Amino acid sequence: MSFSAIKGQDRPVEIIKSYIKNARMEGGYLFVGPEGIGKKMAALALAKTLNCLEAKTDACGHCASCLKIENGQHPDVRVISGGEAQLKIEAIRQLQKDINLKAYEGIFKVYIIDNAHTLSAEAGNCLLKILEEPPKKSLIILVSDKPSLLFKTIISRCKILKFLPLKREALEEVLKKEYKLDVQFAHFLAYFSEGRLGRALKLKDGGILAKKNNLIDRFVLSPRPDMESLAQQDKEDVRFSLNLLAAWFRDIYLLKVGLAEQEIINTDRREELTHSARVFSFFDLETIFTNLSTAIACLEKNVNTRLLLFNLRMELWKA
Numbered sequence: 001m002s003f004s005a006i007k008g009q010d011r012p013v014e015i016i017k018s019y020i021k022n023a024r025m026e027g028g029y030l031f032v033g034p035e036g037i038g039k040k041m042a043a044l045a046l047a048k049t050l051n052c053l054e055a056k057t058d059a060c061g062h063c064a065s066c067l068k069i070e071n072g073q074h075p076d077v078r079v080i081s082g083g084e085a086q087l088k089i090e091a092i093r094q095l096q097k098d099i100n101l102k103a104y105e106g107i108f109k110v111y112i113i114d115n116a117h118t119l120s121a122e123a124g125n126c127l128l129k130i131l132e133e134p135p136k137k138s139l140i141i142l143v144s145d146k147p148s149l150l151f152k153t154i155i156s157r158c159k160i161l162k163f164l165p166l167k168r169e170a171l172e173e174v175l176k177k178e179y180k181l182d183v184q185f186a187h188f189l190a191y192f193s194e195g196r197l198g199r200a201l202k203l204k205d206g207g208i209l210a211k212k213n214n215l216i217d218r219f220v221l222s223p224r225p226d227m228e229s230l231a232q233q234d235k236e237d238v239r240f241s242l243n244l245l246a247a248w249f250r251d252i253y254l255l256k257v258g259l260a261e262q263e264i265i266n267t268d269r270r271e272e273l274t275h276s277a278r279v280f281s282f283f284d285l286e287t288i289f290t291n292l293s294t295a296i297a298c299l300e301k302n303v304n305t306r307l308l309l310f311n312l313r314m315e316l317w318k319a
């Protein structure tokens with residue numbers, strides 16, 4: 001992972017590069033922004049660049065140091081993460097011991113604390129002490145998508161870099177250009193990933209297009225809808241399926257009002273959409289939208305998913 005591999009985050013990457021160029025890297029950094037946007041990638045790219053044996057402004061990606069960092073085997077670069085579980089003081093005490101030792105083979109010691117909002121109060125206090133007097137040639141990079149949960153005292157000791165979601169069109173371009181996805185798929189993914197490239201790639205690898213078409217075929221277009229398989233999904237999956245359905249009916253609505261082609265998300269099912277636009281009235285569609293948003297709201301309240309889907313499907317059928 002190098003800076004050139006991080007797409008659509010030109011601003012924070014440029015700032016980091018300017019810090020490197022002006023030899024202004026030291027102490028604590030806080031990379032914030034939504035999940036799946038490239039914060040941790042940027043932290044690793046920074047660790048690599050600072051320790052790269054061949055390049056100075058971006059990691060070469062193939063020297064011994066870059067390869068060790070890539071494989072998580074560099075003795076001077078550590079990623080500390082407990083997922084969403086609380087980060088306990090032991091992990092930070094270890095960091096404290098380690099950061100004061102001379103670098104084994106690198107130039108900079110870099111500690112990346114992922115999900116830094118999970119630090120316990122004790123761990124946070126310990127970290128604060130390190131941040132108050134960080135040893136030379138060492139960096140601590142905190143990464144978080146929930147900065148409001150971080151201790152204010154810690155935030156005040158860090159340089160903050162914000163990573164923002166991409167605009168839908170920009171994400172679509174990245175997916176087409178860098179990941180060689182066709183226009184239809186890139187358009188679809190960009191719509192569902194809220195400007196987060198990591199999320200888009202996860203959806204792609206999870207076979208989202210096949211899942212979406214399966215849902216449309218079995219739940220919407222089939223005269224005998226298969227509600228069981230949908231009802232058996234967990235809450236998150238049901239919510240996502242409801243959003244896929246909302247996007248489907250949104251497309252039908254847009255076609256009905258004659259909106260430009262580039263607004264349609266399910267372009268791979270153009271024929272069925274056109275047909276549905278003739279079948280459904282505006283009133284039908286408005287009822288469906290209301291029912292879908294009620295269903296999404298009801299999911300939060302732990303209502304019976306099977307009943308909820310049944311009612312929803314009855315509405316779709318009636319229309």
Ligand SMILES: [Zn+2]
Nearest residue numbers: 052060063066
């Ligand atoms: Zn290198």
